[in-house]
Amino acid sequence: MRRIAVLVAFLLALGGCDSGRSLFEVKAVAAGVPSLAPFFAEDSGLGRDARVRSRAVPGGLQQGDTPGLYGGTKQQGICDVERLKQFLTAPRNDRKARAWAAALDLRTDEIPEYLDRLTPVLLRHDTLTLNHDYKKGKAVPFRALLQAGIAILVDQQGLPSVKCSCGNPLRPFEGDTSRISVTFGDGNEKWRGYDRAEVVVVRPAPRKLEHITLVDVQDSGRGIERPVGTTGEADGDFDATERRAVPRLAGTTFGEASQRLAEAGLAVAFGGEEPPSDRARVIASDPGAGAELRFGAYVTLSVAEESGTEGRASTPSPSASSIPPVGSRPPSSTGAPPTRTGPAPSRQPASKEPPGSVPPASSAAPRSSAPPTATGSPPRVTSSPPRATSSPPTGEPVTSSAPPPASSTPASSAPATTTPVTTAPVPTAPATTPPAASATV
Known part of the structure; x- marks a missing residue:
């Protein structure tokens, strides 16, 4: 009995430790279902969703410039940006405008210019975001899973920014995506084809985009090149099967x-x-x-x-x-949670600054580490032999898909010169480079 009591106490202790890691509650938002607390009524004509089956991708994290991440159609007007601008700048909606701008870290006078930089697209994947309801004069954030087919506006780095049908502001999802609990309800029933393994999170592209390349959700062989800040009137077509x-x-x-x-x-x-x-x-x-x-x-x-x-x-x-x-x-x-075999990369929090404030990614080459030197105490000499160093990579492209050897360029073949001494020659360590x-x- 004593052993059983000890075992039970041990199991309870383990359960208590794990229970400290709370789940992130996520509300499912289905395409075509009206929001319960929208900034603007769903029948205002701000946007319309489409029927799109979510697509699987290798990995849940996607950058905003990923080709084909979003979809579109030949029909214009999936998002009426001008009407949204009129609503948010109308004096009668000043309170909503202030709450809407605060959710996106904007001032109300910045709203028109900000909207002009957004681009309407259709989600092609079930996507995690930070959505906002409008309650009691404030923007109330909640974690949401938006179904594929929902029309949204994205910013200059490809981040979801506005849910078109109701005008609700969107921000990037933050939290441990491996510990989410999706709740379906309030008309947002579990949709056909839903798969937790296919949910994606969008991170900002490293630079501002000039065009967004879309796939026609009604014709997968047709690609759409949409200039950022346009609503479809300047679309260019291309052959997505090429x-x-x-x-x-x-x-x-x-x-x-x-x-x-x-x-x-x-x-x-x-x-x-x-x-x-x-x-x-x-x-x-x-x-x-x-x-x-x-x-x-x-x-x-x-x-x-x-x-x-x-x-x-x-x-x-x-x-x-x-x-x-x-x-x-x-x-x-x-x-x-995903299993790693090496050190985890550092998490970079999503920027909350307005579009255009993120600098271009650096293209400077990584620093090379110094090669190890020989150990031990060599005999004293009148001049120390120079240490062998590894030459930097030549930058010659590798056409094979197999990874090249860790050391790409051998150390200089010229022998190091030393002043003759009466003692035994100093052993020279072979040049090495740390494995890539x-x-x-």
Whole structure:
């Protein structure tokens, strides 16, 4: 009996420790369902949702410039930005305007210019955001899961900013996406095709966008290039079925590689909760340079970590012909927390500053660490031999998808000269470079 009592107490103690980690309550928001506490009535004609089946992606974290992240249609007017502007600048709605602006860290006089920089799109994935109700004259935030097909406005870095049908302001989701509890109710019943492993979170693109590349939700073979700040009147079409070659990326920084892929209509798959630093050096891509993929296909990059510490293990690359189910990777939104084999990347909180305040990502090369020197106490000499150093990488692109050897360029072959002495020659340690850590991004 005593042993059983001790075991029960031990289990209760473990349960108490785990219960301290509370879940993040998330409210499901279905497409076409009116909000209970909207800033503006759903029948105001501000926007209309569409029927879109959520798509699986490799990893729950997506940058705002990911090609094909959002969708569109040939029909204009999924978001009536001008009408929203009229509502928010009307004197009778001054109280709502002040609450609306405060939710987005704006002043009321900044609202018209801010709206002019937003772009209407349709969600192609069930997306986590921080939504806001309007209650008692204030914007009340709540974590929300927006269903694919909901019309939203995105800012210049691709972040969800406004829910079109009701005008509710949106902010980036913050919290542990592996510990969320989604509640369906108030007419927002669990929709067909809902899969917790397919939920995504959008993080800002590293630079301001000029165009957003969309996929027609009614015709997946048609791509749409929409200039930022327009509502569809200046759309350009392109063939989304045309194959696109993977550019040479080895030797570039992660920030440069991401931009090149986006310009080519291809996407980056992240292996962790956050992408590597823009300064991290790319050593290989999978598929490799020259491989032809469809629009929006994902390319996995391997990088050498700046610190020279042990890196994360690589994960399988998505197929070139189809996007694999995200269930094969640790889900970032629900279920058990993702398992890492190396140090976790630093979390960068989403910026709350207005669009345009985020500086471009740095493209400076990572610092190389000094090679180790020989240990022990050598005999004294009149002049010390110079230590061998490793040459910096040549930057020659690697066309193979396989990661190159950790040491890319041997130390100089010229022998070090020393002043002759009567004692035995000093042993010289071979030049080494710290192995490049591999990370899947």
